[in-house]
Amino acid sequence: MAKEIERKFLVTNTSFISKAESSTNIRQAYISTNPDSTVRLRIKDSQAYMTVKGRNNGAERDEWEFSIPYSDACEMARKLCGGFSIDKTRYIVDHEGWKWEIDVFHGRHEGLIVAEIELPSAECQPPLPKFIGKEVTGDARYYNSMLSLNAGIPV
Amino acid sequence: MAKEIERKFLVTNTSFISKAESSTNIRQAYISTNPDSTVRLRIKDSQAYMTVKGRNNGAERDEWEFSIPYSDACEMARKLCGGFSIDKTRYIVDHEGWKWEIDVFHGRHEGLIVAEIELPSAECQPPLPKFIGKEVTGDARYYNSMLSLNAGIPV
Numbered sequence: 001m002a003k004e005i006e007r008k009f010l011v012t013n014t015s016f017i018s019k020a021e022s023s024t025n026i027r028q029a030y031i032s033t034n035p036d037s038t039v040r041l042r043i044k045d046s047q048a049y050m051t052v053k054g055r056n057n058g059a060e061r062d063e064w065e066f067s068i069p070y071s072d073a074c075e076m077a078r079k080l081c082g083g084f085s086i087d088k089t090r091y092i093v094d095h096e097g098w099k100w101e102i103d104v105f106h107g108r109h110e111g112l113i114v115a116e117i118e119l120p121s122a123e124c125q126p127p128l129p130k131f132i133g134k135e136v137t138g139d140a141r142y143y144n145s146m147l148s149l150n151a152g153i154p155v
Numbered sequence: 156m157a158k159e160i161e162r163k164f165l166v167t168n169t170s171f172i173s174k175a176e177s178s179t180n181i182r183q184a185y186i187s188t189n190p191d192s193t194v195r196l197r198i199k200d201s202q203a204y205m206t207v208k209g210r211n212n213g214a215e216r217d218e219w220e221f222s223i224p225y226s227d228a229c230e231m232a233r234k235l236c237g238g239f240s241i242d243k244t245r246y247i248v249d250h251e252g253w254k255w256e257i258d259v260f261h262g263r264h265e266g267l268i269v270a271e272i273e274l275p276s277a278e279c280q281p282p283l284p285k286f287i288g289k290e291v292t293g294d295a296r297y298y299n300s301m302l303s304l305n306a307g308i309p310v
Contacts, residue, residue: 001230032187037235039194054235062234064227072219075156080192080209
């Protein structure tokens with residue numbers, strides 16, 4: 001088990017793209033969107049994963065991730081989830097030594113950009129880049145599992 | 156993906172135990188009990204698995220199974236499911252060349268005995284041993300996922 005401690009923010013502009021170290025295409029589908037025990041399928045480039053997450057406890061969340069065959073992930077997404085409902089590009093951006101993961105959503109969630117930063121402890125206060133907007137840590141509307149249920153950007 | 160085609164029956168007595176080829180202890184917990192996409196943790200002797208199943212279509216059901224670390228299975232069961240809610244001994248019994256899997260439940264479901272037979276096609280008519288009682292194929296009350304939610308035997 002990994003314990004994720006992370007904060008999540010909306011992003012106000014795309015100035016980060018030119019500074020990104022890398023970008024990855026990610027598609028996700030949800031076998032369970034229950035916030036107590038979310039089960040996610042993820043395709044990251046050509047690698048497939050099944051990930052189980054527990055309920056958020058502030059910025060902390062238990063997480064278990066398993067590599068699975070690509071064909072199984074695609075089959076489960078198609079047969080159980082109506083396809084991959086999340087499609088995004090993840091940029092990795094360094095800001096004063098801190099790594100930000102910034103997700104630019106496509107398709108049904110075009111226009112949504114969300115930044116996450118993983119922290120060694122919940123008390124850490126990383127410096128916030130200028131493109132960072134409102135904090136949405138723990139706001140269930142911005143869970144990818146919740147986004148997967150609806151098109152558009154939460155209001 | 157495997158496609159399971161199987162029939163399920165209640166068992167009326169324990170005469171099969173003396174004829175069993177093998178017996179295995181199985182514990183199960185459910186991350187999702189949604190019949191459209193069930194997610195099961197299973198410990199079978201010292202091996203752990205995560206299994207995803209689709210909805211029953213008559214005697215058929217899609218199934219994907221992945222080996223996972225034993226410690227992850229125990230942790231997820233404890234943290235997400237309130238422990239292993241299904242505890243049973245599985246006996247394998249040969250009857251006229253057909254393999255029956257017979258589950259004798261313990262603990263909260265003591266007294267329940269269920270036999271399953273996997274078929275090469277839904278049209279097969281295997282000979283039924285004398286200990287076989289009422290057929291419960293497709294009866295959701297006898298899904299292990301549903302049993303996991305309640306103590307006792309369905310009435």
